[in-house]
Amino acid sequence: MQMNRKLMQWSTQILMTLLLIQIIHVHSMNNNEEDHEEHENMEKMSLELIHRHDSRFLGEVDQVEAIQGFIKRDMNRREMMDQRIAMNEGYNNRRKDIEMKQDFEFSMHSGRDVEIGEYFVGVTVGTPGQKFWLIADTGSELTWFKCMKKVHHNHQHKHKHNKHKGGSKKKSRTKSHTTTRRRAHSHNPCDDAFCPHRSHTFHQISCASKMCLAELPYCLSDCQSPSDPCLYEVSYGSGISSAVGFYGTDTISINLSNKKIGKLQNQTIGCTQSVINSPGFPYENVGGILALGFRHHSFVDNAGLKFGSKFSYCLVDHLSHKNVSSYLTFGTAPKVKLLSEIKRTDMLLYQPFYGVNVTGISIDDQMLKIPPKVWDFDAGEGMIIDSGFTLTALVLEAYYPVVEALKKSLHNVNTINDPNNGGLEVCFDAEGFDESVMPKLVFHFGGGVRFEPPVKNYIIDAAPKTKCLGFLPINGTRNSIIGNIMQQNHLWEFDIYKNTIGFAPSPCH
Structure with a gap:
């Protein structure tokens, strides 16, 4: 009898264990299905990738000129990349805990027609929003816009280069070329430049802040007063092409896949006031750079925290005809x-x-x-x-x-x-x-x-x-x-x- 009782107890325990395993398995499957459904139902934020053949940009150039321009740009960019790598040597790879939430996409077009090979996106910044065409660049970590020369300090033309954090010392420049070219179909009241003083969500970053002193790249040492802006100079190859301006934060608006408008608030941006140009340097023809390189406070860092840990793009043929485009997507489920x-x-x-x-x-x-x-x-x-x-x-x-x-x-x-x-x-x-x-x-x-x-x-x-x-x-x-x-x-x-x-x-x- 005692042996039979023990056998019955063992049988009951085994049955209960098997039942518990089955319940856990079913619960796990349900969770996986829910996670999958939630993953599939995420919203996407998108920007159109725009080809330079598009009628919204400048006209075509001769194909030989285009190839020569590509190569000149590549040579300049090669120098810029060497500088970036030298500056970031010893910086450990960084991986953050990123909360997956939504997706977003940008429409991208290619840049064959004006001697450059970049792809472009339309971005709206500030409140009320001001729209610009930016170069989408995986080799840059600073997102910047061309800005009006109206800032709340009195020494915007005095840039000290004796302490360029994270890079080599810069020689003083006595002359710079400020971009003033206006597009034919401008609807921007600030002459195709971002007006930070018109945006009530723009906040200037102080030169005495922790961000300026220790976290942001390309900062200059010019800080005569704690209320002065955090200045930067970023070079694009051999120091002969560069953008000079000041840091701030503002809201970037984007279209979600549900037709609503998504907001990237407190995005760190550069407000570029002057561009020193060299042959093959294209940035006088666009509104700035959408930096897709990874760094703390970068666009990818901020977008990853809000919309998902990944981004993707699909590049149209560089010889595509006008109005051929694809999308830059932040999040999952490429379009x-x-x-x-x-x-x-x-x-x-x-x-x-x-x-x-x-x-x-x-x-x-x-x-x-x-x-x-x-x-x-x-x-x-x-x-x-x-x-x-x-x-x-x-x-x-x-x-x-x-x-x-x-x-x-x-x-x-x-x-x-x-x-x-x-x-x-x-x-x-x-x-x-x-x-x-x-x-x-x-x-x-x-x-x-x-x-x-x-x-x-x-x-x-x-x-x-x-x-x-x-x-x-x-x-x-x-x-x-x-x-x-x-x-x-x-x-x-x-x-x-x-x-x-x-x-x-x-x-x-």
Whole structure:
């Protein structure tokens, strides 16, 4: 009897345990379904990516001039990127606890027509709102707008450069070129500039504040009074192109997917009062920069906290016709059509840039002989994904193997040696060129992930009836760059919290 009683007790305990496991399993499944439904029902905040062919921008330029402009800009940008990397060396990768809430999107268009390769977004800032076209740039961490020269201090023309935090000392400048060009169809009462004094949500950041003294980049040491603004100067290549202004916070308004207006409040922005220009520096033609690089107080940092930890974009073809656009999305559920599932690989946050773990490059499934150190960030090299760089730049140890392997398939075309190609070394007559016989280029990323761009992303149109290999050589020990032409017609997703980069082919509409 005692044995039977024990068996009954054991049986009851087993049944209760199994029942409890089943309840936990069902509860977990229900929670997962609820989480999935909540995830699918998140709102999106969006901006349209705008092509420079769009009628809202300047007219077309000659294709040769456009390519030359691309390359000039890339060379300047290369110098700027070196400065950013040097400034941020030793800065540890940062990952924040980010609360997932909503999504948002920006519409983006490309910038082929005025000698630049950037993509642009329309952004509304301030209360009441003032709208501007900004360059969407994954290589910048400071979002700034061109501003009216009306600030509440009396020394806006006195910039001391003897203490440029986070970077090298700056030489004093005695002359600067202030942008005054006005667009033909301006509806901005401040002459296409942001008027902070017209926005009742704008707050100036003091030069004596903790943000200015320790947290914000590019700050100048000019602080004659605690009430004076926090000044900055950010350089864009060799110190010959720069933007000078003061920091503040304001509200940025965006369209949500439910047709409502979303607000990013207390967004740190730069109010640029003067731009020192150099050839190829495009910022006189736009309202500023929407910085997509990651740093504390950056746009990505603030948007991530409110709308989700990830952002994505899909770049339209740089030769697209007018009014062709796609979207820059903050949050989940990209709006564009995907031609295959998103592949994901580890992201290496190389502030403010987004690096990817490259394991090699192959041509027609033959892995090229490229030293592993070329892809090693710890060795000062590695690969960066950059929407602001037009072409794809490779250090010489990777450039020559790639170019030589691709040249082998071009034996039936007439090569062209034309200095007007702006530094592209391998160009040929497009007549008789058969894209279908070109070998397949593959970038191999960590985890066995393969990025296989279409031929038109690396055999580019440089001039009428002229095609070129779309690669630039880089001298020395530096980062290689996957530029925006190589990225086009793909969705790219950057997940700051999970430290992943995802991509998938897409028509970007």
